[in-house]
Amino acid sequence: MDRxxxxxxxxxxxxxxxxxxxxxxxxxxxxxxxxxxxxxxxxLRYLRMNEKSTSSELADIFCVGKSSITAIITRLFDKSLLVRIPDDKDRRVTYLALTEEGKRMCDMMEEKIHTLLSKFITQFDEQEALSFIHTFEKLAARLMQGEEYRDENHTEV
Amino acid sequence: MDRxxxxxxxxxxxxxxxxxxxxxxxxxxxxxxxxxxxxxxxxLRYLRMNEKSTSSELADIFCVGKSSITAIITRLFDKSLLVRIPDDKDRRVTYLALTEEGKRMCDMMEEKIHTLLSKFITQFDEQEALSFIHTFEKLAARLMQGEEYRDENHTEV
DNA sequence: GTAGAATAGTTTAATAATAGAACTATATCA
DNA sequence: TGATATAGTTCTATTATTAAACTATTCTAC
Structure with a gap:
């Protein structure tokens, strides 16, 4: 490709x-x-799709520090949208799981967002939409690979 | 397109x-x-490309309230990266312009980001990259049209 | 031409997300 | 077992954000 x-x-x-x-x-x-x-x-959406993940996993996926996740989780907990479930094998670990209300809230929002996005996506023809998504996913996959950027950065110490 | x-x-x-x-x-x-x-x-980047825009314009483009822009502008001003230039026709209006240092800083970062993005984009063949961008721009254009969402929201009364 | 409405931008107060460092508790490993 | 690593929290400070109240202008309709 030329410069x-x-x-x-x-x-x-x-x-x-x-x-x-x-x-x-x-x-x-x-x-x-x-x-x-x-x-x-x-x-919420991540936890909806990934039952029983942890703060560390979220920090990795969201590309932020763990203290950031603690703050968000605490707010969701205070709203009774999720619970913390201690692992009894490894007692350092805490799993996160949505409450029924958390699931309801998440599904309701997911539905609304779907409706919104559908309005725009249906303006493209099927083939164009599929090609676009395909390339977008390839880009996502490549970004996931070149992960040298983590550690030192979004993990404390 | 099927449901x-x-x-x-x-x-x-x-x-x-x-x-x-x-x-x-x-x-x-x-x-x-x-x-x-x-x-x-x-x-900075927006101001680099759009000489003499205003807080209100930035608020529109960035989809945030004007007070949010005031805060960011003030920080950039404190770092001597931009200046406020009052319009002498309409004295309510203040234009924003980068200082030389602001331009240097912006160009330097733009260059770095370019290098980063290039690494990923060159992994696609030219035709795929162009199709992707084309669709992405169409999506952007359509989002710009359906603007009913503004007013009441990101403008303070 | 003036009163009332609109506009541009700032200030203030509150909330959320974030980083980073210090910390607790637990587990792993050598 | 003692050193090190890991999971998560707490604390402090910064930034971005909203919403409302405010100042200073300009526009407009009468």
Whole structure:
């Protein structure tokens, strides 16, 4: 790929990404119930799909420090949306699980977001949408690989 | 597009988007100099490309309230990365412009981010990258249209 | 031409997410 | 067993954010 073209593609990616994320986030924020933030919902959603994960796992997936996760988890716990379940094999470990209310809340929001995104996605023809998603997933996979960036950074000490 | 397929595409989009943004943000955060946050950089970058915009314009583009912009602008001003230039036609208006140091800082970061993104983008063949970007830009354009979501929300009465 | 409405931007107070360091408790390993 | 590593929390400070109240202007409709 030629140098100039690459630069253009990178620029265009940055610009589109910025717009899409800012707009979508704003739209999703509006769908949220008063008591839930986007990051809190993202946490609920992850736990909905991954029963019994831990703070450390969340910190890894979300690319933030563990103290950040503790704060979010505490807020969700205070709202009775999840519980902490100590592992009895390794007593350092605490599993996280949604309460019934947490699941309900998560499903309700997931539904609303689905409706929102569907409006935009249905504007593309099937083949274009599938190609796009396919490339997006490849990009995601490649970002997951080049993981040298972690440690030293989002883990304390 | 059939209902089940649509649901799958939306799910896949959500998952890929989450991964890509979290990872990329983490990687970019690491490139940042000590004194600059990602949001501050995004502000610099916008002003670099759009000379003489205003707080209100930034609030619109970034989909946040004006007081949020005031806070970021003040921090960048304190670091001597930008200046406020009052309009002498309409004295309510204040234009924002980068200082030379602001421009240098912005260019330096832009360069670093370019290098990072290039690593990933060059892994795709030219045609795939171009199709992807094309669809991404269409999505961005459509999100810009359905703007009913603003007002009442990110503008203070 | 003036009163009332709209607009641009700031201030203030409160909340959330975050980093980083210090800490507790537990487990692993050599 | 003693040193080291790991899981998670607490604490402190910073940043981004909202919402509401506010100042200073400009616009507008009468």
């Amino acid at each position: 100039e073209l690459l630069k253009q593609i990178v620029d265009r990616y940055e610009a589109a990404n910025f717009l899409v994320n800012r707009r979508l986030n704003a739209m999703i924020r509006e769908l949220m119930p008063e008591e839930l933030t986007i990051d809190q919902f993202a946490t | 089940e397929l649509l649901k799958q595409i939306v799910d896949r989009y959500e998952a890929a988007n989450f991964l890509v943004n979290r990872r990329l943000n983490a990687m970019i955060r690491e490139l940042m100099p000590e004194e600059l946050t990602i949001d501050q950089f995004a502000t």
